Amino acid sequence: MQQLEALTKDALDLGGGIIALSASEAEAARQLQVCNACRYCEGFCAMFPAMTQRLMFEKADVHYLANLCHNCGACLHACQYAPPHEFAINVPQVMAQVRGQTYKDYAWPPALGKLYERNSLVLTLALAAGLALFLALAVAMGGGLWNSAVSGNFYNIFPHNLLVGLFAPVFLFALLALGMGLRHFLRDIGPATSGASATTPAALEATSAVLQLKYLDGGHGEGCNNEDDKFTLSRRRFHHLTFYGFMLCFAATSLATVYHYAFGWQAPYDLPSVPKILGTVGGVALMIGTAGLWYLHRRRHPLHGDLAQKPMDLGFIALLFLISASGLALWLGRATPAMALLLCLHLGAVMALFLTMPYSKFAHGFFRSAALLRYAVEKRQPKSALPGAD
Numbered sequence: 001m002q003q004l005e006a007l008t009k010d011a012l013d014l015g016g017g018i019i020a021l022s023a024s025e026a027e028a029a030r031q032l033q034v035c036n037a038c039r040y041c042e043g044f045c046a047m048f049p050a051m052t053q054r055l056m057f058e059k060a061d062v063h064y065l066a067n068l069c070h071n072c073g074a075c076l077h078a079c080q081y082a083p084p085h086e087f088a089i090n091v092p093q094v095m096a097q098v099r100g101q102t103y104k105d106y107a108w109p110p111a112l113g114k115l116y117e118r119n120s121l122v123l124t125l126a127l128a129a130g131l132a133l134f135l136a137l138a139v140a141m142g143g144g145l146w147n148s149a150v151s152g153n154f155y156n157i158f159p160h161n162l163l164v165g166l167f168a169p170v171f172l173f174a175l176l177a178l179g180m181g182l183r184h185f186l187r188d189i190g191p192a193t194s195g196a197s198a199t200t201p202a203a204l205e206a207t208s209a210v211l212q213l214k215y216l217d218g219g220h221g222e223g224c225n226n227e228d229d230k231f232t233l234s235r236r237r238f239h240h241l242t243f244y245g246f247m248l249c250f251a252a253t254s255l256a257t258v259y260h261y262a263f264g265w266q267a268p269y270d271l272p273s274v275p276k277i278l279g280t281v282g283g284v285a286l287m288i289g290t291a292g293l294w295y296l297h298r299r300r301h302p303l304h305g306d307l308a309q310k311p312m313d314l315g316f317i318a319l320l321f322l323i324s325a326s327g328l329a330l331w332l333g334r335a336t337p338a339m340a341l342l343l344c345l346h347l348g349a350v351m352a353l354f355l356t357m358p359y360s361k362f363a364h365g366f367f368r369s370a371a372l373l374r375y376a377v378e379k380r381q382p383k384s385a386l387p388g389a390d
């Protein structure tokens with residue numbers, strides 16, 4: 001083992017001009033050297049085939065590979081060198097640590113990357129600020145928080161233009177910040193992944209892997225490991241419910257915006273309107289998905305992932321659950337005097353999500369999708385052009 005570490009160090013020294021690795025990146029590079037000699041897990045996910053294309057693991061390689069890992073746990077449970085073996089190989093854990101650093105390093109503007117260090121506090125403060133904003137506005141606008149005169153129409157509490165004025169700038173900034181972070185990430189990992197441009201087949205393959213959560217199937221279709229050696233598809237299914245539930249809610253809001261501006265059809269919409277169907281199905285899926293992910297997360301084996309990121313992961317799941325539950329409660333309670341209170345709760349939670357989007361677990365989907373795209377591009381290059389080809 002010591003010999004292997006010495007060889008790794010020599011290889012890095014020979015590289016000259018290589019950007020210094022952080023502790024977690026260096027540990028990932030060490031483990032990848034062992035895996036590259038072993039290659040037992042080659043069929044488990046995209047990370048291992050991508051690893052075999054390399055002889056050395058520099059900063060960009062490590063960030064790329066870390067974001068290809070879906071933390072399914074399969075390679076930890078299969079590994080003969082996992083702790084307590086002296087090699088102490090725990091790929092899901094070290095990759096999770098590097099991913100955490102990716103989010104921080106590529107946050108935009110860079111100074112706000114620090115928000116990842118105290119993410120649960122940031123989330124709590126954002127939620128408190130969102131709730132305070134809408135509670136104060138409801139009171140200031142004279143309707144109060146317990147009001148039977150609003151007759152099921154939330155625009156009687158907050159006018160449409162006020163809501164657009166509050167949410168649109170925050171949402172657009174979040175998109176800009178995520179886009180800039182992603183741009184810098186791709187700029188760094190692009191040259192490390194052949195530098196070739198994305199083609200349509202590569203983009204389609206990456207999109208399919210994202211939409212199916214292909215690499216949460218453990219490589220054999222039976223799923224991930226969660227608390228023990230047994231395979232389970234639960235994480236993949238709950239993740240799907242969360243993702244598609246969120247997308248349906250987003251589609252409902254986007255369609256409602258089109259109705260409002262293009263056709264002059266004002267909310268509220270009720271069943272069987274398309275926005276209401278999308279919102280209701282999406283809200284229920286999001287609630288079930290996040291409740292399931294919370295349950296599984298609490299039961300996960302402690303060696304999976306990075307324990308330091310647990311508050312961020314659970315906080316994000318809880319916020320999505322609150323958004324879906326309060327949205328459905330708002331719909332069910334729209335004809336009651338509690339509507340204003342429920343609306344404040346829902347809007348405050350959505351505002352907290354928008355405020356923290358570029359500095360929370362939300363970012364993982366963007367970085368993982370970008371890594372999968374580069375993987376689909378890289379694997380299409382001639383083998384002879386890649387340094388670690390067999």
Ligand code: SF4
Nearest residue numbers: 035038039040041079
């Ligand atoms: S995780 Fe373990 S078994 Fe899998 S390739 Fe690495 S060293 Fe080999």
Ligand code: SF4
Nearest residue numbers: 045069070072073075
């Ligand atoms: S934890 Fe799963 S996704 Fe991550 S490297 Fe191991 S097998 Fe691949």
